[in-house]
Structures are given as C-alpha cells and as structure tokens.
Amino acid sequence: DGGITQSPKYLFRKEGQNVTLSCEQNLNHDAMYWYRQDPGQGLRLIYYSQIVNDFQKGDIAEGYSVSREKKESFPLTVTSAQKNPTAFYLCASSSPGLGYNEQFFGPGTRLTVL
Amino acid sequence: AQSVTQPDIHITVSEGASLELRCNYSYGATPYLFWYVQSPGQGLQLLLKYFSGDTLVQGIKGFEAEFKRSQSSFNLRKPSVHWSDAAEYFCAVGAMDKLVFGAGTILRVKS
Numbered sequence A: 001d002g003g004i005t006q007s008p009k010y011l012f013r014k015e016g017q018n019v020t021l022s023c024e025q026n027l028n029h030d031a032m033y034w035y036r037q038d039p040g041q042g043l044r045l046i047y048y049s050q051i052v053n054d055f056q057k058g059d060i061a062e063g064y065s066v067s068r069e070k071k072e073s074f075p076l077t078v079t080s081a082q083k084n085p086t087a088f089y090l091c092a093s094s095s096p097g098l099g100y101n102e103q104f105f106g107p108g109t110r111l112t113v114l
Numbered sequence B: 001a002q003s004v005t006q007p008d009i010h011i012t013v014s015e016g017a018s019l020e021l022r023c024n025y026s027y028g029a030t031p032y033l034f035w036y037v038q039s040p041g042q043g044l045q046l047l048l049k050y051f052s053g054d055t056l057v058q059g060i061k062g063f064e065a066e067f068k069r070s071q072s073s074f075n076l077r078k079p080s081v082h083w084s085d086a087a088e089y090f091c092a093v094g095a096m097d098k099l100v101f102g103a104g105t106i107l108r109v110k111s
Helices: none
Strands: A004-006 A010-013 A019-027 A031-037 A045-050 A054-057 A064-066 A077-078 A087-094 A109-113 B003-004 B010-014 B019-021 B025-028 B032-040 B044-050 B056-058 B062-067 B073-078 B085-097 B097-099 B105-110
Touching: A004 A087, A004 B056, A010 A019, A019 A031, A019 A087, A019 A109, A045 A064, A045 B097, A064 B085, A087 B032, B003 B097, B010 B019, B019 B105, B032 B073, B044 B056, B044 B062, B044 B073, B073 B085
Parallel strands: A010 A109, B010 B105
Antiparallel strands: A004 A019, A019 A077, A031 A045, A031 A087, A045 A054, A064 A077, A087 A109, B003 B025, B019 B073, B032 B044, B032 B085, B056 B062, B062 B073, B085 B097, B085 B105
C-alpha cells in the first residue's frame, strides 16, 4: 500500500535536546511538507521541499531544520532553539498536479518536552 | 494574503440531523479548495476538493460542499450525521504551491 509513515508516534524530549522526526513516503511524490498543529490554531507550515536537496522555510521555521537527501524522505529536526516544541507534527506529500495543493498526510508524531 | 476562516470552533448536532460547516476564504485568483477530517491523534484525511467546474462537489462518507464565489465560501454539508462523523474538520485553500488552513471546527454528535 502506498502512503506516508511517520515515526515515532510519541516522542519525549528533555529541554536542551535536539530530536529528529522521521517522515517517509512511497507515493513517488515530488513535494513534502512539515506542519505543526496546536489546539485551536489549525496547521502551520514549518518547511517544505519540492525537489531533492532543496527546501524552503514556511511560516514558523525558527528552531527547526530539515534535509531532503532522498525523494522518499524528509526528516525534521526540532532543535533546542525552539522555545515551545510540544505539539503534534504532521508530514504531508503532494505531486505537481493541482499545483502541489492536494496533499496527503501521515499519521503524525506527538512531541512532548519534559 | 491568503486566509481561511472557520467561524465555528465547536458544533454539536444530533445523530441523524443535517450538518453544515462554514468556511470562508480570501484569495485573489480562482482557488483550489479542500476539506479534510481529522480523528483525535490521527493524520488528516481528504474529504473532497474543488478546483474548477461544477460548484457542488461530492466527497467521501456522504459529504458534499458548495463553492460560492460571490460569498467566498466553501461550506461542507451532510444530510444525516452519524456518530462516527465526530471529529475535527479543516477547510483549506491552495495558495500558489502551499495550503493555508483554517483553525478547524470540532464536531460533536449526540445520540
């Protein structure tokens, strides 16, 4: 089955630590996205990438970093510079049809800072 | 700037009753519009999309939505709600190569 996988489902981090969230897709999609979700705020775009070895900042990129070394993979690192990282993180992917707008989502990773 | 407004944070309907969730958008060009549904702790599932043509679009799970350009709206409807429809619903507009989401509407279904 084609789809998007995110791991781990739950992640706990101590203050001052960097953590990396995994996102893999086997849909052969060109574009991949990372969103942060907080209650009552909808989804906010962190980073996105439309091609391997290239990515762009979204609306809330500060304190986060990404890489896109393979088409299938788009890991997100939450650095110690992110002041309030506790949130639900969603990865998505899309293809050029409909201008990349039709996005497919993974199941999410819930990050909690202890 | 592109934006999406979902005026209702929470809506409660009785099982079997009809449902309408409101969505208003701001976008200069012809929009691509989407409705997604999210169960607690899960990812988002696409319910339906509009990009051109017939302004009434059908989606999965018996949902439909109507695009009204004059009102900048894309309201989601369902004739008869089931308990399994309880979830959070997000409206989104395609803006260039990104999606802009509304804040979501939480649907509660009472028996």
